[in-house]
Amino acid sequence: MDMFNILWRRNPSKKTAKDRLKVVLVNDRTNCSNQVLEMLKNDIVKALNIYMDIDAEALDIQITQTPIGDSQGEYMPVLNANIPIKNIRKFKEQLNRRE
Amino acid sequence: MGEVYVVTSGKGGVGKTTSTANIGTGLAIVGKKVVMVDADIGLRNLDVVMGLENRIVYDIVDVIEGACRLKQALIRDKRYSDLYLLPAAQTKDKSALTPEQMQKLCKQLREEFEYVIIDCPAGIEQGFKNAIAGANKAIVVTTPEVSAVRDADRVIGLLEANDLRNPLLVLNRIRPEMVKRGDMMTIEDVMEILAIEILGVVPDDESIVISTNRGDPCVADDSSWAGRAYRNITRRLLGEIVPLMKLQQEKGFLGRILRFFRFGS
Numbered sequence: 001m002d003m004f005n006i007l008w009r010r011n012p013s014k015k016t017a018k019d020r021l022k023v024v025l026v027n028d029r030t031n032c033s034n035q036v037l038e039m040l041k042n043d044i045v046k047a048l049n050i051y052m053d054i055d056a057e058a059l060d061i062q063i064t065q066t067p068i069g070d071s072q073g074e075y076m077p078v079l080n081a082n083i084p085i086k087n088i089r090k091f092k093e094q095l096n097r098r099e
Numbered sequence: 100m101g102e103v104y105v106v107t108s109g110k111g112g113v114g115k116t117t118s119t120a121n122i123g124t125g126l127a128i129v130g131k132k133v134v135m136v137d138a139d140i141g142l143r144n145l146d147v148v149m150g151l152e153n154r155i156v157y158d159i160v161d162v163i164e165g166a167c168r169l170k171q172a173l174i175r176d177k178r179y180s181d182l183y184l185l186p187a188a189q190t191k192d193k194s195a196l197t198p199e200q201m202q203k204l205c206k207q208l209r210e211e212f213e214y215v216i217i218d219c220p221a222g223i224e225q226g227f228k229n230a231i232a233g234a235n236k237a238i239v240v241t242t243p244e245v246s247a248v249r250d251a252d253r254v255i256g257l258l259e260a261n262d263l264r265n266p267l268l269v270l271n272r273i274r275p276e277m278v279k280r281g282d283m284m285t286i287e288d289v290m291e292i293l294a295i296e297i298l299g300v301v302p303d304d305e306s307i308v309i310s311t312n313r314g315d316p317c318v319a320d321d322s323s324w325a326g327r328a329y330r331n332i333t334r335r336l337l338g339e340i341v342p343l344m345k346l347q348q349e350k351g352f353l354g355r356i357l358r359f360f361r362f363g364s
Binding site: 024 | 244245248249252253256278280281282283284285288292
């Protein structure tokens with residue numbers, strides 16, 4: 001850190017570069033594995049079908065980035081799933097069966 | 100059987116050809132039998148970087164089409180007798196080769212040479228697929244810029260998908276004064292992002308331009324800073340453990356004071 005940085009408290013640009021790269025790469029990397037995402041989607045549908053009727057056509061899952069706490073630049077990948085339910089009657093059936 | 104290294108990057112202009120020339124020459128200096136293959140069909144450059152452009156008679160496409168024997172197309176280096184170049188074709192395009200043909204060619208070359216170093220074209224299309232087809236190891240070259248690192252990450256994924264696991268990283272064109280200022284990503288930053296093993300760091304050095312002007316790779320130049328970096332890379336490829344080069348040059352007490360007040364850099 002030299003005088004210039006101390007006096008002007010300049011934000012070093014490398015941090016910006018690194019933070020931006022991290023976000024971009026998570027997107028790039030998950031785009032590469034569409035196949036895995038599709039497999040995951042099928043397994044989720046299978047598991048949920050035990051409990052309820054879901055709209056498999058309208059199901060949408062994706063991996064996004066969420067900041068961790070209030071620390072800047074730290075991100076955690078999060079799996080977001082949007083699953084419309086057609087009918088939750090099965091849920092009760094399952095409960096009854098367990099009992 | 101020799102090792103077949105492909106030198107790749109995704110992004111253009113980060114130093115693939117320079118790295119190929121210096122690693123190839125570096126291995127030849129220590130007495131290894133080396134052939135460098137220019138896989139950049141239509142945009143050949145390894146020949147000029149090596150200073151061998153006047154000796155080309157046949158090229159890689161001639162070999163594959165059977166217009167000449169492999170031995171006829173290999174150009175012996177003017178400085179090191181165990182260093183050879185197989186030049187790219189300049190008038191054809193990348194569709195003149197297929198991955199299968201490259202595999203066959205590399206198999207032939209590795210029987211004859213201890214090291215086969217392939218200079219890969221930029222991009223991830225046909226030319227890239229040809230260049231990696233016959234390789235059993237990969238070196239990824241990048242610079243500490245967002246675009247180059249992003250492309251390197253993409254290429255690492257593609258290499259691994261093609262069974263070229265554990266590629267080695269060369270981080271090129273580091274500018275220590277910018278790193279110190281916090282305006283350039285450090286070796287640690289790039290390694291953290293790409294998560295692959297580092298083979299070496301090369302400083303942004305004028306001697307690269309000068310040696311390329313002359314067609315004489317700087318790895319042989321004892322006074323060149325970048326040359327020293329490439330000598331270290333060569334030694335690491337041979338299995339030696341060499342610590343990463345210190346990139347900050349101390350300029351003495353006065354220099355440090357001046358730098359503190361931003362008069363020097």
